[in-house]
Amino acid sequence: MRFYEYESKQVLKKFNITIPSGGIATNPDDAMKIHKELNCEVVIKSQVLSGGRMKAGGVKFSANYETTKKYTEEILALTINNLKPVCVIVEPKSGISQEYYAAITWDGVEKKPVLIFSDMGGIDIEEVAEKYPSHVSRTHLSNLKPIYDYSAKIAVSNVGITGKDLNSLSRMLKGLIDIFNKYDLTLAEINPIAKLNDGSFIALDGHMDMEAEARNYHQDLLTELNINKEDTRQSRPPTQFEIDGAAVDAQDTRGVAGNVTEFSGNLGLIIGAGGGSLTLFDAVTNAGGKPANYCEIGGNPSVKKTAELTKLIVSKPGVEKIAVMMNVVSNTRVDIVARGVIKGVIEAGFKPKDKITIFRIPGSWEEEGFKILNKYEVEYVDRTVSMYEAANISVKKMQEEQ
């Protein structure tokens, strides 16, 4: 879950990391008020969950109140990578003598957090690492030992910085490490850290990501930042179809029947589980099929939940038929899924045999499941027919009808 820059900066401030003065505005008049209070040249920055703001025109400098109003209006109307800004930051334009980069993220290979630091901030860190490796340090942090200041000092010292700057920068980095650890972040980044003309250091931009699984542990912070439960911060906002899918899954805690992602095709998919869904989605696409959705069922969801998910998918505008497929299941009961899917199709006002192209879920309680499918004349296959072949059968049926 990604934080906006202004939220990240609030977190930095809590840990005594200096951030620019100024504030946020949702309209040109408020932006002008902040400019008046600051009484100096300002920068206006779009608050949008996307990179590349500067290039897209989402960051502008302004010396007078009229341009501040004009730029704020323009930036608030500007979508970047299909995302709308929620507000703008208005801050003083700083007199900078040097820029630095600092971030903590997970190294999945070492299975430890890694502190990345560079004295060449403001630009793409991967590019710096490639062209100027001696200007980037990587310092792994223990998951078990408490983190002391020395880890931050090593990171700063390793790019050749000493003197007063070493102490100021490592204080800031230690604060960033504490934030990363305290809030289960997957990324805590300051880019750039600026050394101002007076020799002090300030965080000019911040970027933080919290692990979705950890949200429940940090309700205090989320409340403080006014982030509510519905605000999922995915890379694109959820569609109504996806919101409805999540509501189906939340009906009860037994199993999964949800994780819906909307696509624009005509074949509704009821597929599972985690890996099976990925495999089947590829198989359908590969066969020339056009999925209307991605979803996951697994962990033995109730008949009711499966029926509700089916209803949602089979009723989606543009969906002509559905395919019901999983890998060989051991914990999910085939008969329960069969019952749920048939119930859902009927409740949506259709005949199961007209709407279900294929049912391919082999595994526990399959005999019971197949009996139900026979009764409703739904075509099914057992484990001797592969997932790939089942997807082909389904797509072929769609094409024959056209």
Next chain:
Amino acid sequence: MSILIDEGSKFIIQGITGREAVTMAKELIDYGSKLVGGVTPGKKGREVHGVPVEDTVKAFTDNQKIDGSIIVVPPAFTTDAVMEALDAGIKLIVVVTERIPRKQVAQFVEFAQQQNARIIGPNCLGIISPGKSKMGGIGGSAEATKRAFVPGNIGIMSRSGGMTVEIANSLSSSGLGVSTAISIGGDVIIGSSYAELMPLFDQDNDTKGIAIYSEPGGRAEILLAEYVKKSNRKLPIVAFMAGKFMDAMPGMRFGHAGTIVEGKADTTEEKIIRMQEAGITVVERIEEIPMKLKELIS
């Protein structure tokens, strides 16, 4: 032979009185696994399918050698349970629980390294050495497990629990069998990834080939490729890559927590190239796995 577990392995279930764990206990006992008991704090003295329940792990390890523990407790209590098992000297831990924040996973994985112990998972179905023992929910009921998993000489490693069973099924229907299958877990940080388990398979003379289920996200496949380039044994490996559609959707998460594509190295395209460069055969369909393995082994 097999790796990690065999007919002699004795283990416990932490969280044994939970609904899912009670079912699992029955499946394990029916299959022939040596489940000697379970732990649920505050429920000492009870029995689950004939095995005793204790309050602590130490209550078992004080009196006998316990080879492994299966962790089936809610996410908020998982780290505590794993740490307890590691502290009690247990060397093999299967973490079934999903939705554990990765910081906590990294903590118990680092502690396990210090204790020379091994973690499988989290977010996995566990391990099976067919005909000998299984540790975790893998395969379901004893009957279903026997149907999908036939003893043989193919090792399976999979980031998806369900697809481990699908692959085993496709092997057995082609006349091949499994030495040991491991559902390694779907999270970003896991206790043992392919490259960390391969040395065990390389040392197992009865394993003649490896089947892999892989996904977008993370570096596990690239590390496997690097390992394979360096290893001497050169066991034939056939890998299946799911989630190709995700390459065009960076930042989105499908299936498992570990699948998010954050950079080029996380895409299926890049992983396939790197695996092929290392001599790993990458197939388009699950049913090609047994076909290719038969070719490569003979």
